[in-house]
Each structure stands twice: as structure tokens, then as C-alpha cells.
Amino acid sequence: MGAQDKEILKTIKSLSVFASSQVTFLDHLAQQSQVQKLQKAQVLFINEQEAERFYVVKKGWIKIFRETLDGTQAVVDILNEDSIFGETAIFQDDIYPYSAEATELSEVISMPIALLKQEIDDNPKFAFDMLASMARFRRLQDQELEHRTIQNASQRIGCFILRLADQGSDGKTVVNLPYDKTLVASLLGMQPETFSRALGKLKSETGITIKGATITMDDLSNLSNYSCAACSSEFPCKDIQKKSVI
Amino acid sequence: MGAQDKEILKTIKSLSVFASSQVTFLDHLAQQSQVQKLQKAQVLFINEQEAERFYVVKKGWIKIFRETLDGTQAVVDILNEDSIFGETAIFQDDIYPYSAEATELSEVISMPIALLKQEIDDNPKFAFDMLASMARFRRLQDQELEHRTIQNASQRIGCFILRLADQGSDGKTVVNLPYDKTLVASLLGMQPETFSRALGKLKSETGITIKGATITMDDLSNLSNYSCAACSSEFPCKDIQKKSVI
DNA sequence: CGAGGGTTTGAAGTGCATCAAATAGTGTGG
DNA sequence: CCACACTATTTGATGCACTTCAAACCCTCG
Numbered sequence: 001m002g003a004q005d006k007e008i009l010k011t012i013k014s015l016s017v018f019a020s021s022q023v024t025f026l027d028h029l030a031q032q033s034q035v036q037k038l039q040k041a042q043v044l045f046i047n048e049q050e051a052e053r054f055y056v057v058k059k060g061w062i063k064i065f066r067e068t069l070d071g072t073q074a075v076v077d078i079l080n081e082d083s084i085f086g087e088t089a090i091f092q093d094d095i096y097p098y099s100a101e102a103t104e105l106s107e108v109i110s111m112p113i114a115l116l117k118q119e120i121d122d123n124p125k126f127a128f129d130m131l132a133s134m135a136r137f138r139r140l141q142d143q144e145l146e147h148r149t150i151q152n153a154s155q156r157i158g159c160f161i162l163r164l165a166d167q168g169s170d171g172k173t174v175v176n177l178p179y180d181k182t183l184v185a186s187l188l189g190m191q192p193e194t195f196s197r198a199l200g201k202l203k204s205e206t207g208i209t210i211k212g213a214t215i216t217m218d219d220l221s222n223l224s225n226y227s228c229a230a231c232s233s234e235f236p237c238k239d240i241q242k243k244s245v246i
Numbered sequence: 247m248g249a250q251d252k253e254i255l256k257t258i259k260s261l262s263v264f265a266s267s268q269v270t271f272l273d274h275l276a277q278q279s280q281v282q283k284l285q286k287a288q289v290l291f292i293n294e295q296e297a298e299r300f301y302v303v304k305k306g307w308i309k310i311f312r313e314t315l316d317g318t319q320a321v322v323d324i325l326n327e328d329s330i331f332g333e334t335a336i337f338q339d340d341i342y343p344y345s346a347e348a349t350e351l352s353e354v355i356s357m358p359i360a361l362l363k364q365e366i367d368d369n370p371k372f373a374f375d376m377l378a379s380m381a382r383f384r385r386l387q388d389q390e391l392e393h394r395t396i397q398n399a400s401q402r403i404g405c406f407i408l409r410l411a412d413q414g415s416d417g418k419t420v421v422n423l424p425y426d427k428t429l430v431a432s433l434l435g436m437q438p439e440t441f442s443r444a445l446g447k448l449k450s451e452t453g454i455t456i457k458g459a460t461i462t463m464d465d466l467s468n469l470s471n472y473s474c475a476a477c478s479s480e481f482p483c484k485d486i487q488k489k490s491v492i
Numbered sequence: 493c494g495a496g497g498g499t500t501t502g503a504a505g506t507g508c509a510t511c512a513a514a515t516a517g518t519g520t521g522g
Numbered sequence: 523c524c525a526c527a528c529t530a531t532t533t534g535a536t537g538c539a540c541t542t543c544a545a546a547c548c549c550t551c552g
Contacts, residue, residue, distance in 0.1 A: 068477060
């Protein structure tokens with residue numbers, strides 16, 4: 001086993017969806033896995049395409065989206081390290097329900113989705129974890145829809161920043177936008193211009209400091225008061241945690 | 247076994263999620279089930295409340311929603327006969343992730359969610375079906391989010407009507423809105439006034455006929471051209487089918 | 493330093509929300 | 523079967539939020 005293979009196995013083992021899986025299965029998965037480098041803007045697969053493999057992000061950011069004939073696109077999600085995607089094709093006649101594209105130089109590991117099917121059959125705990133992960137995801141999507149319905153642009157941005165912020169620390173909180181503002185805008189369902197203006201408004205209303213992609217604030221309460229007022233969940237949104245399985 | 251019990255068992259057996267379950271399990275489920283009548287506007291449960299039972303709609307319409315402190319609400323779904331809800335609480339620490347309320351005189355069957363947990367463990371096929379159902383639902387939610395992003399009010403209404411229309415027949419197509427226009431509006435994320443005006447616009451743009459809750463059209467192509475132009479899925483949306491499990 | 497993408501700013505337009513009021517529709521009791 | 527009460531729906535007028543198109547600015551990286 002090469003160094004890279006070991007690395008892959010380690011990555012796979014660390015994924016929370018596979019927490020209950022036996023080593024033999026994980027080894028098998030790792031054997032069948034492939035690492036793939038993606039250039040910026042490289043498309044990995046498009047929706048309706050036949051699906052044989054699912055993916056785990058190893059490095060970079062992968063945009064999950066769908067687009068209309070005229071090229072307008074709706075961003076479903078933007079994923080980074082240890083996020084899984086493409087696996088829901090198992091349940092959709094082996095067809096990817098969305099497209100995936102690297103937003104920057106990225107690296108993904110792919111594995112055959114057939115193996116997942118097997119593991120669902122063999123390991124009830126795995127099936128349960130996968131269901132739990134799906135349910136969490138549904139909750140997240142519900143929340144996103146809710147946000148689009150009742151929050152305005154500035155509040156959605158505020159919420160996005162809050163979810164990036166580490167809860168723990170006391171003093172100043174510093175948050176770095178993980179990717180282009182244009183990309184954040186598309187994920188939040190607004191135009192780049194709107195994002196820029198709405199962020200400006202958020203700054204004047206909550207006293208946060210913005211310098212490039214870095215946002216600094218004394219404490220989170222101003223921001224949470226501002227954004228979470230127009231949301232059915234209360235601040236730390238502790239009920240929903242992201243990560244794993246899309 | 248009384249007549250009502252038989253009726254319940256029949257309903258449960260007919261649910262597609264339970265297609266792979268043994269009769270013994272279904273009997274057990276039916277034994278533990280309860281029928282509940284709900285008045286219009288009666289709340290069945292609210293989000294964050296502890297969940298012991300999941301539900302199947304037997305009659306009427308149940309609104310699934312979340313609301314903010316100031317009472318603004320986001321409608322997640324509106325369910326009717328044979329739709330399941332509340333069952334995702336299994337995966338969320340036995341807490342309902344949304345509220346449920348009858349929009350009219352309704353009837354629901356409730357069953358202990360603990361039994362579902364057991365069945366997931368015992369029956370891999372059931373787990374798989376449930377996963378498939380969840381995946382389908384996720385796809386639906388993605389589509390809804392996409393609609394909010396790239397379709398305008400009239401197009402969303404058109405899409406809603408198309409999904410109600412029977413594909414088969416040739417001659418005129420007649421669609422009846424299944425519930426109040428106000429409720430349709432809230433499901434589509436718009437105000438009642440906007441709904442009314444947007445429906446008027448849809449009428450003038452596509453030549454449909456509207457009389458109360460009844461919509462008539464010569465064929466669906468005008469409508470699908472109008473609405474589906476701003477969507478990543480092509481007309482019959484055949485890839486996604488509703489029903490079962492929320 | 494200069495090219496190119498990302499970001500901001502400006503000006504104008506559009507779509508939806510909001511508030512207010514009129515109208516249509518439904519169910520009730522007389 | 524009609525009149526009343528109440529709710530659902532429509533219509534009008536106005537305002538605001540976001541989009542669009544255009545142009546400037548800024549930052550980074552070769």
C-alpha cells in the first residue's frame with residue numbers, strides 16, 4: 001500500500017457516515033477509490049448523466065448546481081473537505097440529480113456507488129446513519145428555503161457569517177469568507193451587486209468590520225439579533241449541523 | 247378486529263414506503279396506531295416538541311410549516327391522503343423539525359416512531375426504500391429552491407398547475423386547485439395579492455381559463471413553455487415524483 | 493507594470509410586498 | 523329561498539428590495 005493509498009484510507013475512515021462500517025468494507029472502498037485533480041472551473045459531471053461513482057472532496061471547493069437551457073444556474077451547495085456528493089444517485093436510477101464543478105484547483109476521491117448499496121444491505125447501522133444524514137440535510141434545505149422566504153439579503157448574509165463563526169472564543173471574532181463573494185452571493189440566491197450592497201448595509205446596521213474577505217466583530221450578538229430575528233431557529237442553530245453527505 | 251382497524255391496516259399496507267415490509271410488522275404497526283380527527287386550524291404538533299409518533303394523512307390537508315417569534319411563517323409542504331410526516335424526528339433526537347396543522351377538517355393515523363427504528367434495523371430493503379424516498383424529497387426541495395431563485399411568481403404558479411395536471415388525456419385539461427388560493431400562495435412563497443395578480447398575468451400570457459378554483463386549458467404546451475423555460479428540468483418533470491414520506 | 497478577474501458604485505427599471513378597500517363567494521339562520 | 527355575516531379573493535395605489543446594465547475601481551499575479 002502506497003503512501004497515497006494510506007492517505008485515502010485515512011480520509012475515508014474519518015468520514016462520519018462510515019463511522020459504523022467494518023474495516024474490511026473500508027479497505028475495499030479504498031481499493032476501488034481513485035483520486036482526481038480538478039482545475040478551476042472543471043466540470044466533474046452534469047445532471048442526468050449516468051452515475052457510477054460518488055465523491056469525497058479532499059481539497060478545494062466543489063460547486064453543486066443545476067442550470068437551465070439559457071445558462072441561468074441555481075447553486076445547490078458549495079462543498080469542501082470531507083463532504084460527500086453524488087451518492088444520492090443510488091436512489092435515483094443511477095443518475096446524478098445535479099452537476100458538479102470545481103471552483104478552484106481541487107482534489108476529489110471517487111468510489112463506486114455500487115459498494116454503498118451493498119453496505120446499506122449489510123449494515124443496518126450504516127443505513128441508519130445515512131438516513132440521519134439525509135434527514136439533517138433536509139432540515140438544512142428547509143431552513144434555506146425559509147431564509148429565502150422571510151429573510152432579506154443582508155439578513156441572509158449575516159446568517160451565513162454566523163454559521164462560519166466559531167462559537168467558542170470570547171474576544172473578537174474573525175471570519176474569513178471561504179470563497180469568492182460572487183460565489184457566496186449565488187449560494188445565497190442573490191446577484192453579486194446585491195451582495196456587495198447588502199454587506200455594506202449589514203456593516204452599518206451591526207457594526208461589523210469588513211476588509212476584503214475578512215469580517216471582524218466584537219461579539220456575535222449584534223449579528224444574531226439582526227439576522228435570527230427573521231428566522232424560526234434561535235441563534236446558535238444548534239439543532240442543525242452541516243457536514244457529511246449531500 | 248373492527249372495521250376501522252381493517253381500514254387502517256389497508257391504508258398502512260398501501261403505503262409505498264412499506265412495500266417491502268412483512269405482514270407481521272404491518273400488523274404490529276396497525277395495532278399501535280391511532281386515528282385522530284382534526285378540526286380546521288387545529289395544531290397537531292409544533293417544532294422542537296418531543297416526538298413519539300409519526301403520522302399518515304387519511305383525509306384532508308395538513309400544513310407543514312415553521313414560524314418565527316413574530317408569527318411569520320414559512321410553509322414547508324401541504325400534505326394529503328397517504329402522505330407521511332413526522333417520521334424524520336427519528337433522526338433528529340426525537341424532536342419534530344417542523345409544526346403541523348390541519349387546514350380543514352382532517353383525519354390522521356399516528357404510529358410510534360420507535361417501530362420504524364426497529365424496522366430499519368430488521369429490514370434492509372425498508373431502509374433502502376426510506377433512503378430512496380428521502381433522496382426523492384431532497385430532489386424536490388432542490389427544485390423548489392431553484393424555482394424560488396429563477397422563476398417569477400407567474401411561472402411558479404404555472405409549474406404548480408402543471409404538476410396537478412394529469413398527463414394522459416388529450417382534449418381539454420381541467421385542474422382544480424386543491425385548497426385555498428391563499429394557501430397555494432404561501433406554499434409558493436408569495437403573498438395572496440401577488441398570487442392573484444400573477445395568476446391573472448399567467449392567464450393573459452398562456453390563454454388558460456380560470457373560474458374560481460378551476461383552471462381549464464386546451465393543452466399543456468403553452469403553460470409548460472411559459473413555466474419550464476425558467477427551470478432546469480424539462481416538462482413532464484418525470485424524474486421527480488411526489489408522494490410518500492416528507 | 494499591465495492584464496484580467498473580482499468587487500464596488502451609480503442610475504434606472506421591475507417585481508413583489510404592503511396597506512387599504514372593494515367585491516365575490518360561502519355558509520348560516522330565519 | 524333570502525339576507526346577513528364572514529371569509530376568500532381581487533383591485534388599486536404606493537413603496538421598497540432586488541435586478542440589470544454600465545462603468546469604475548481594486549487587487550493579484552504574471
